[in-house]
Amino acid sequence: MDRAPGPSVRLRLTLTYAGFLMVAGALLLATVWGFLLRDVQVVSHGPGDFTPVSAVLLRSYLPATVGVMAFLLVFGLVGGWILAGRMLAPLRRITDATRLASAGSLSHRIRLPGRADEFRELADAFDSMLARIEAHVAEQQRFAANASHELRTPLAISKALLDVARTDPGRDPGELVDRLHVVNTRAIDLTEALLVLGRADRRAFARERVDLSLVAEEAAETLLPLAEKRRVSLETDGDIAPVLGSPALLLLLTTNLVQNAIVHNLPEHGEVRVRAGASAGGGVVLTVENTGDRLAPELVATLTEPFRRGTERVHTDHAGVGLGLAIVQSIARAHDGALTLTARPAGGLRAVVEFPAEARPGS
Known part of the structure; x- marks a missing residue:
């Protein structure tokens, strides 16, 4: 100005x-x-x-x-x-x-010496703001690099399949179509996940009263065939848990948590427990626990980053695109909630999402 x-x-x-x-x-x-x-x-x-x-x-x-x-x-x-x-x-x-x-140097800090006063409080607040902005920018840069890599992979595979078909006219076209269909489906899923992530970050959705316990039951019922296929027992429990938000996004949040718990579980006789109810502070809590391998706390802290997985990349029909927990965290923040991941001592993961009771996001 x-x-x-x-x-x-x-x-x-x-x-x-x-x-x-x-x-x-x-x-x-x-x-x-x-x-x-x-x-x-x-x-x-x-x-x-x-x-x-x-x-x-x-x-x-x-x-x-x-x-x-x-x-x-x-x-x-x-x-x-x-x-x-x-x-x-x-x-x-x-x-x-x-x-x-303003010139782009986000690593600089004031670190004003001396005892606390108005100027030092302002300097400390400015340093904290710079640290958050620097971390956010670094996260966005990693996200852009990872998204570019993930989107390039299916395109490169499609190009390779088409090159092979061009050089080998006698190859079965049905096999080529099936493989292209799988690759294209993965690219579509990844694109939709990126759109959902951006939509949640912008909070561009209508809000209404939603019972989170009913959402948890719907997600568990939808994923029950997957749990049975993987020999994982799926239990749901909860009380009335009203939240003001988007039913579609809250269902996606719960479905991602439950699917993640089912996929990253023991090879057999695994367990997943889902519960929604009121918290001690008057809010609403959704808890999803699963058995599985023991996870280091350092690894758990990175699971919400886009395209990060708790284990090596899994090539299955439900491996996901690496944005499940990132989407969960974005949806939780868009509803003024918070996602907390904790490694279970016996193995597996405990995911807790806490919302304010019927508090309007952004208010």
């Missing part, structure tokens, strides 16, 4: 300090003169009798008064300029850091 030039804050503070000092000095001298003249009148022949003594006092002390006021003016200006410079020095550091950040 273009602004007209004006006096600096340091100059304005200097003039303010000098002005206050001059006013205080004038009031003090006026008070002294008042008492002095009153005493002179009392010592003289009586009230109202202005003897030459008062005139002598005026002639004697008036130059001294003018000298004192001139000294206070100079002292106020010089001292105010020095004090204002010292007081505004932290603000200059914050301004320099802001210019560096």
Whole structure:
């Protein structure tokens, strides 16, 4: 924004300090003169009798008064300029850091030394904001790189299949069509997942009252055939859990959690438990637990990043596209909720999503 030039804050503070000092000095001298003249009148022949003594006092002390006021003016200006410079020095550091950040240097930190005060609170808040922005930018860069890689993979496979078909006219076209169909389906699923992720981040959805326990039952019923195929027992439990949000997105959130719990489980005799209900703080909690391999806490902390998987890439019909938990976290945030992942001591994962009870997102 273009602004007209004006006096600096340091100059304005200097003039303010000098002005206050001059006013205080004038009031003090006026008070002294008042008492002095009153005493002179009392010592003289009586009230109202202005003897030459008062005139002598005026002639004697008036130059001294003018000298004192001139000294206070100079002292106020010089001292105010020095004090204002010292007081505004932290603000200059914050301004320099802001210019560096606007130029793209997000790694710079102010780290203002000294005890806590308003300037240091501002500097600490600015450092925290820079750290969050830097982490967000790094996450977006990783996401863009990973998304490009994931989208390029099915396209490269399709091109390779078509090149093979072109060089081998006698190859069974049915097999080529089937493989192209699988690759194309994966590309479509990945694109739709990216669209859902962007839609959740923008909070571009209608909101209505949703019972999360019914959503959990619907997701479990939908994925029951997959659980039976993998020999995983699926249990649901819960009470009425009202949330204000998008039914479609909340169903997608729950379905992704349950599907992730089923796929990343023991080879057989695995267990998945789903529960929705009220939390101790008055909100609503959805908990999905599953058995499985033991997971390191360092790995669990990265599972919500796009295209990160708890195990090596799994080539199955339900392997997913690596955006399941990232979508869950985005949907939870869009509903003012929070996703917490914890490794179970016996193996497996515990996913907890907590929502405010019927709190409107963004309010």
